[in-house]
Amino acid sequence: MARIRFQSVTKRYANGATAVAGLDLDIADQEFLVLLGPSGCGKSTTLNMIAGLEEISEGVLLFDDQIVNNVPAHKRDVAMVFQSYALYPHMTVFENIAFGLRMRRVGEADLRMRVMQAADKLEITHLLERRPSQLSGGQRQRVALGRAMVREPAVFLMDEPLSNLDASLRISMRAQIRHLHTQMRSTFVYVTHDQAEALTLADRIVVMKDGTIQQIGTPDEIYESPTNVFVASFLGSPTINLLEGALERENGAACFKRGTLTIPLPALQGGARNIVLGLRPEDVGTPGDGPQLHGVVDTAMPSGADQFLGVLVDDAMLFLRVGKDVRVRAGEAISFGLNPERLHVFDRETGRSLRGAA
Amino acid sequence: MAIRAVSHDERSAFGLLAGLVAVLMAVTAFPILYSLWISLFAVNLRRPLRMPFVGLDNYIAVLSSPAFWESAGRTALFSAMAVAAVLVIATLVAVLLDQEFPGRRVLSACLLIPWAIPSVANGLMWKWIYDANYGALNGLLLQLGFINSAMIWLGDANRTLPLIANAFIWKEVPLAAILLLVTLKSIPSDLYAAAAVDGAPAFRRFVAITLPALRPGFLLVALYEAMMAIRHFDLFFLLTEGGPGGASDVVAWRIYVETFRNLSFGTGAAMSYILALATLLMSYALIRSMAEKL
Amino acid sequence: MIVPRPIGPRVVRAAILAAASVLLLAYVLAPVAWLLSSSLQTEREIVSIPPHWIPDHPTAQNFRAIFATGLGLAQPSPNGADPASGGFIPSVAGNLLPAMGNSFIVATAVVILNLLIGVPAAYAIAKIRFRGRGVALYAILATRVIPDIALVVPFFLVVRKLGLLDNLASLIITYLAITVPFSVFVLASFFEQMPDDLDRAARVDGCSRLQVLLRVFLPLARPALVAISLFAFLASWNEFLLALMFTQTAASQTLPIIVAGITSDFTVSFSFLNAAGVLAVLPPVALAVIFERYIVSGLTAGAVKG
Ligand SMILES: Nc1ncnc2c1ncn2[C@@H]1O[C@H](COP(=O)(O)OP(=O)(O)OP(=O)(O)O)[C@@H](O)[C@H]1O
Ligand SMILES: [Mg+2]
Numbered sequence: 001m002a003r004i005r006f007q008s009v010t011k012r013y014a015n016g017a018t019a020v021a022g023l024d025l026d027i028a029d030q031e032f033l034v035l036l037g038p039s040g041c042g043k044s045t046t047l048n049m050i051a052g053l054e055e056i057s058e059g060v061l062l063f064d065d066q067i068v069n070n071v072p073a074h075k076r077d078v079a080m081v082f083q084s085y086a087l088y089p090h091m092t093v094f095e096n097i098a099f100g101l102r103m104r105r106v107g108e109a110d111l112r113m114r115v116m117q118a119a120d121k122l123e124i125t126h127l128l129e130r131r132p133s134q135l136s137g138g139q140r141q142r143v144a145l146g147r148a149m150v151r152e153p154a155v156f157l158m159d160e161p162l163s164n165l166d167a168s169l170r171i172s173m174r175a176q177i178r179h180l181h182t183q184m185r186s187t188f189v190y191v192t193h194d195q196a197e198a199l200t201l202a203d204r205i206v207v208m209k210d211g212t213i214q215q216i217g218t219p220d221e222i223y224e225s226p227t228n229v230f231v232a233s234f235l236g237s238p239t240i241n242l243l244e245g246a247l248e249r250e251n252g253a254a255c256f257k258r259g260t261l262t263i264p265l266p267a268l269q270g271g272a273r274n275i276v277l278g279l280r281p282e283d284v285g286t287p288g289d290g291p292q293l294h295g296v297v298d299t300a301m302p303s304g305a306d307q308f309l310g311v312l313v314d315d316a317m318l319f320l321r322v323g324k325d326v327r328v329r330a331g332e333a334i335s336f337g338l339n340p341e342r343l344h345v346f347d348r349e350t351g352r353s354l355r356g357a358a
Numbered sequence: 359m360a361i362r363a364v365s366h367d368e369r370s371a372f373g374l375l376a377g378l379v380a381v382l383m384a385v386t387a388f389p390i391l392y393s394l395w396i397s398l399f400a401v402n403l404r405r406p407l408r409m410p411f412v413g414l415d416n417y418i419a420v421l422s423s424p425a426f427w428e429s430a431g432r433t434a435l436f437s438a439m440a441v442a443a444v445l446v447i448a449t450l451v452a453v454l455l456d457q458e459f460p461g462r463r464v465l466s467a468c469l470l471i472p473w474a475i476p477s478v479a480n481g482l483m484w485k486w487i488y489d490a491n492y493g494a495l496n497g498l499l500l501q502l503g504f505i506n507s508a509m510i511w512l513g514d515a516n517r518t519l520p521l522i523a524n525a526f527i528w529k530e531v532p533l534a535a536i537l538l539l540v541t542l543k544s545i546p547s548d549l550y551a552a553a554a555v556d557g558a559p560a561f562r563r564f565v566a567i568t569l570p571a572l573r574p575g576f577l578l579v580a581l582y583e584a585m586m587a588i589r590h591f592d593l594f595f596l597l598t599e600g601g602p603g604g605a606s607d608v609v610a611w612r613i614y615v616e617t618f619r620n621l622s623f624g625t626g627a628a629m630s631y632i633l634a635l636a637t638l639l640m641s642y643a644l645i646r647s648m649a650e651k652l
Numbered sequence: 653m654i655v656p657r658p659i660g661p662r663v664v665r666a667a668i669l670a671a672a673s674v675l676l677l678a679y680v681l682a683p684v685a686w687l688l689s690s691s692l693q694t695e696r697e698i699v700s701i702p703p704h705w706i707p708d709h710p711t712a713q714n715f716r717a718i719f720a721t722g723l724g725l726a727q728p729s730p731n732g733a734d735p736a737s738g739g740f741i742p743s744v745a746g747n748l749l750p751a752m753g754n755s756f757i758v759a760t761a762v763v764i765l766n767l768l769i770g771v772p773a774a775y776a777i778a779k780i781r782f783r784g785r786g787v788a789l790y791a792i793l794a795t796r797v798i799p800d801i802a803l804v805v806p807f808f809l810v811v812r813k814l815g816l817l818d819n820l821a822s823l824i825i826t827y828l829a830i831t832v833p834f835s836v837f838v839l840a841s842f843f844e845q846m847p848d849d850l851d852r853a854a855r856v857d858g859c860s861r862l863q864v865l866l867r868v869f870l871p872l873a874r875p876a877l878v879a880i881s882l883f884a885f886l887a888s889w890n891e892f893l894l895a896l897m898f899t900q901t902a903a904s905q906t907l908p909i910i911v912a913g914i915t916s917d918f919t920v921s922f923s924f925l926n927a928a929g930v931l932a933v934l935p936p937v938a939l940a941v942i943f944e945r946y947i948v949s950g951l952t953a954g955a956v957k958g
Contacts, residue, residue: 014781053852055365072366073855074863080856086849090871099867103858147857157856370861371782378773378792378836385829386795389806396805451676459669467944468680474940475684476890478908479932482915483687486926494686497703528683533951540952589799592892596915610801618897623805630802641797 002063002077002154002187003029004050009059011045011211019045020211023059032181032188034198037208038234043191046208047157050189052076063155074103076155079148083160085140087132087147093119094128097146104151118146122176138169149180156186162197174200195235199223207231229351232278232344238308241318243277244348256345261314264291266340268354270347275354278344281308281321284336293336297328309334390634397627404621416628426612426629432519433608437587439523440530444583445576447527448534453568455535456542473532481596484525488512488597512598515605522593522606530586534579541575542568585641589633609633687933690926691715698923714927722749742920744913747902748928751910754820758906759888761824766835766884767877769828774839775865779851795833800893803829808897818900826898827888834887835880841953842876843869879950882943886936907932 004027011020020042027033035043048054049061052073061068068076079100087096094115101111119125122142132140141161148156158177162170178201181188192198198205199219207214207222207230215227226232232240245258247265249272254265256277263277284293295313302324309320311334320336328334345354400412420426455466472480487494490510499505511521545567553563591610594600600607600615609629617626690698692710722745777788807826816822846869854864870877892908899905914920914928940947 014783048852051852051856053855055367070366072860073852074858074860076856078856080853082849082853084847084849086847086853088850088854088868090868099854100857103863147853151857367780367861368782371776371780371785374772374776374780374861374865375788377769378788378832381769381828381832382791382795385807385826386798386803386833389803389810389829390798392806392810393802396809450672454669454672454676457669459666459673461673465673465677466948467941468677470940470944470947471680471684471937474886474936475933476892476908476911476936478890478892478911478915479687479929482911482925482929483683485915486690486922486929487683487686489922492699492701492703492922494703497701501702528679532680536948536951585797585799589801591801595892595896596912610799613801613804617805617808623809627805630799630805634798634802637799638794638797 003027004155004187004189005060005062006046006049007060007062009049009061010057011042011049011054012057018211020049023211023213025206025213025216027187027189029187030185032178032190032201032203034202034205035189035191035208036193036195036198036205036234037214038193041208042211043193043208044159045211047080047159047189047191050155051078051080051157077153078155078157079151079153080157080159081144081148081161083163085132085144085164087140087143089132091131092128093124093130093132093135093143096132096143097128097150100147100151114150114152115146118150121149122146137164137166138173141165141169141173145177145180149184152184153186156181156184156188158188158190160192161190163192163194170197177201195237199235207234225353225355226278226344227353229276229278229346232346232353236280238281238319238321240344241279241281241316241320243279243316243318245275245277247271247273247275247345247354256343258316259314263293263338263343264340265343265345266355268345270354274348276346276348276351278346279318279338280342280344281319283342284320284322284338286337287335288337291338291340293338295334295336297330297332297334299330300328393627393630396623397631399624401623401627402621403623412624416624417632420625420628420632425607426609428604429607429609429612432606433588433610436519436523436526436590436608437584439520440526440587441580441583443523443527444530444534445580447531448538448579449572451531451535452538452542453564455539469532469535471532472529475529477529477592478596480525480529481593484521484528484593485512485597488521513602515602518598518602518605522597525593525597526587526590530583534583537579537582538572538575541572545571581641585637588637588640684933684937687926687929690923691930693923695921695923698921698926714924715931717745717924718748718927718931721746722752742914742917742924744910744917744920745924747905747910748907748931750902751905751907752931754904755889755906755908758820758823758827759885761820762827762831762888763881763884765824765828766831766880769832770835770839770880771870771873771877772862772865774836775843775861775869777836777840778843778846779848779864779869780861792833792836795829796837800830804893804897807894811898817898818904819898820904822898823888823891823895823904823906826894827884827891830891831884831887835884838880838883838950838953839873839876842873846872875946875949876953878943878946879953882939882947883950886939889936 004025006023006025009020009023010018012018023046035046037043045054049056052068052071052075056069063076088099091099097115097118098111101114106114115128116125119128122145124139124142124146127135127139127143132143135143141164144161148158161177162173165173174197177190190201202219204216204218205222206216209230215222215231217225222231223235226235229242233242243256243258243261245256245261247270248255248257254268256263256265256275258277293313295311295318297309298312298317299310301308301310306321306323307326309322309326309328311318311320346352347354397416398411398413399409400416401409451469455462455469488511490496490508490513493511495511496505496508500508511517549567549571550563553567589610590608591614594606594608594611595614598606600611610633613626613629613633616622616629686705689705689707691714692712693704693707694709694711694713697704697707697709776782777785777792803826811817811822811826814822816825850868851864854868855861859867890908891906892912895906895909896912899909911928911932914925
């Protein structure tokens with residue numbers, strides 16, 4: 001049982017670098033929370049503060065209602081999986097998994113049972129007598145998971161645990177981790193810079209940048225309603241198309257203007273200003289009743305189930321995803337239908353979404 | 359919520375460091391300060407009850423004594439000879455050990471022998487080799503016909519310092535070679551491959567690639583060996599006791615004589631302090647470069 | 653620096669390498685071989701001109717005399733003559749074994765204290781970011797440039813005041829000054845190379861800092877521990893200057909002191925002198941040759957890490 005709360009937490013390293021600034025975050029008990037952001041944004045630092053591996057410079061960290069700022073790592077009921085796995089090289093797999101239990105003086109019989117159970121679940125029973133150096137990357141990863149699992153901790157922390165695995169293994173491990181979460185009833189905090197991982201695993205995602213939180217929300221909220229340009233462009237693959245232009249009002253209705261281009265926008269606050277229009281590659285359809293987009297095909301790249309088109313609209317190149325059935329060649333004109341509700345509109349100065357209420 | 363000034367991590371660090379701090383305080387910091395203190399007094403164990411404060415007089419006396427500067431000159435000469443020879447020989451040894459050939463491992467194991475033997479045994483060994491009557495040096499040179507009559511090697515004031523330096527060099531080469539070898543190993547081998555493809559002959563490759571790459575190693579070894587040579591005492595005690603006629607009267611020997619034969623502890627302490635400061639200044643660069651590595 | 657070369661010069665290269673190896677081997681071994689050869693000669697043979705490079709009649713009489721008197725099985729000859737030529741035993745012969753014992757006690761104590769003090773300190777310096785870490789590092793390095801001769805005067809006065817002159821304790825304590833900083837430096841370099849995540853994983857798994865050190869880092873540090881134990885042992889075994897100042901009688905004199913005494917004693921035969929030298933040389937040389945790998949890696953870690 002652990003609800004984790006950060007209250008205006010700041011972390012400054014000894015060299016003066018501020019890694020996390022004024023963090024406010026409330027992680028519910030048994031939630032699966034993913035910290036997502038580019039390299040150096042403070043994800044690991046945040047995780048390490050939960051683990052007790054880094055001091056908190058300012059602010060308060062609470063587990064349930066207890067302030068844990070000064071509780072050292074070994075006295076917190078926390079387990080952690082590291083990107084480097086950090087297995088103890090001088091111990092067998094069995095001893096690696098059992099180590100945390102031994103440190104907590106779990107009886108030998110109970111310990112053996114729990115290690116065997118964990119090994120069984122992770123299908124590494126046949127490896128128990130090996131040393132870490134005799135294991136493949138994927139096997140090491142499982143041992144690292146097992147080591148955290150047997151502890152049955154209140155808080156389960158993972159720092160990019162899958163980033164050293166090859167692509168297919170990564171996908172199957174995602175499912176295992178998700179499964180682990182439902183079984184374990186612990187609070188999971190998971191760090192990644194891989195948006196696909198975040199979107200598949202998380203109950204809620206925290207998007208970070210430069211030590212501050214950009215947005216907190218469910219994967220759908222984050223993807224569908226990014227609160228700023230950074231979040232919008234960090235999620236989605238290929239990335240969202242961003243068009244700079246102006247917000248103008250015609251008869252009270254908002255529309256986006258850029259050169260020859262005029263796109264009607266959904267209801268939003270604010271008057272005329274410079275804006276950035278965001279259009280996800282998949283948010284285009286066949287021309288219908290709604291607003292339309294006309295352009296010239298520049299490139300067409302088939303990609304498995306569907307294809308990507310580079311389309312020159314006005315003077316901007318947009319990357320769009322369409323079905324295979326759309327047969328076009330470079331140089332041909334093409335038209336798309338747009339759903340105004342799926343357009344993202346940001347203030348160009350602040351980067352903030354103008355669809356705040358949505 | 360106030361954060362405690364000393365975190366639990368720092369508290370464990372201080373606990374783990376307690377032993378080291380105690381040792382450094384007791385056997386390093388304290389003696390250094392104590393010797394600074396002593397150097398300001400006219401301490402003479404022959405007159406144990408009188409210990410007048412003399413300020414910087416000891417330093418002035420030492421620094422204005424021509425004999426001290428002569429000793430300092432000998433120390434400098436000895437160190438220069440020793441460091442130069444160690445560098446040259448150690449470079450050759452390192453280059454040899456950098457090659458792949460059968461017996462290399464045996465050779466590098468044997469190389470440790472001079473490094474390991476006590477300096478007293480080293481002194482005894484060379485004193486016996488240099489012996490004027492039955493020594494191996496005379497024996498060998500006579501047998502080979504290089505000299506016609508036995509020489510009194512250590513009795514010749516012009517030869518004393520080089521001969522002592524030779525004994526010092528013999529013992530110091532292994533460590534220097536090991537340190538240079540590490541530097542050599544860190545030269546990327548594609549540099550050599552590229553040069554070989556360019557058709558550069560071996561000697562040119564050595565001058566163009568190896569020597570420049572060895573520079574940090576040279577610096578380290580030179581400073582370290584200079585430190586060792588400047589403070590060296592054992593061989594002077596064992597081989598010549600500062601003789602003949604003061605020909606091997608170096609600063610380290612002078613400190614010993616001043617302190618334990620003349621029992622002028624104040625002067626001895628002042629001299630040690632001057633020597634320590636000189637070494638410290640000289641090795642400042644070395645400390646800097648090593649601290650950056652950690 | 654393994655350079656592929658055409659076949660022709662390969663023979664030349666092999667010849668050069670062989671010649672250089674022989675030359676180096678001779679340079680390193682010849683003086684020691686001469687020491688050993690001299691120790692096995694009789695008084696008569698050792699004063700022959702030209703010298704007998706290899707003894708005609710090798711004899712272990714010197715060593716026998718050292719062990720017999722050292723173990724109390726024989727008495728030194730009153731006139732202090734030479735054992736190798738006729739059963740006379742110099743008076744100092746009986747001091748060699750006890751001195752060796754003293755050296756061994758001192759060196760072993762210094763090794764143990766080095767481990768007890770150095771290991772925790774090195775771990776803290778390598779893996780804990782505490783305020784003053786930089787200062788600690790500089791202090792440790794600075795001690796390495798202080799000439800031991802500069803410590804002699806204050807040491808002497810303190811040791812005398814504590815009444816520890818002619819007591820092994822004075823050697824053990826002062827040898828810490830010349831060994832501990834180096835041990836800490838070598839070990840800290842070693843710990844530094846171990847991944848931080850290992851330290852973090854163990855702490856999350858429930859280890860206090862001390863437990864991380866004992867259960868994870870110490871078992872992994874065996875090579876470095878061997879290396880620093882050897883360095884501390886050899887440095888103590890070989891140390892001369894401080895022992896010369898602090899020891900006065902056979903109760904505390906270490907092997908280098910007795911050997912130095914014999915070196916300047918004109919009544920002792922050259923062959924006995926060399927036997928004493930062999931005795932002082934044998935233990936450290938054996939250790940060095942057996943543990944060569946550990947020593948080389950330790951030395952490089954201590955000096956030019958990375
Ligand atoms: N020990 C440290 N000392 C000083 N600065 C640090 C330290 N650790 C991290 N930083 C800095 O703090 C910032 C946040 O680092 P952190 O490791 O939390 O980032 P991250 O989001 O985990 O990045 P990555 O995806 O690369 O792991 C970075 O700018 C980093 O350079
Ligand atoms: Mg990170």
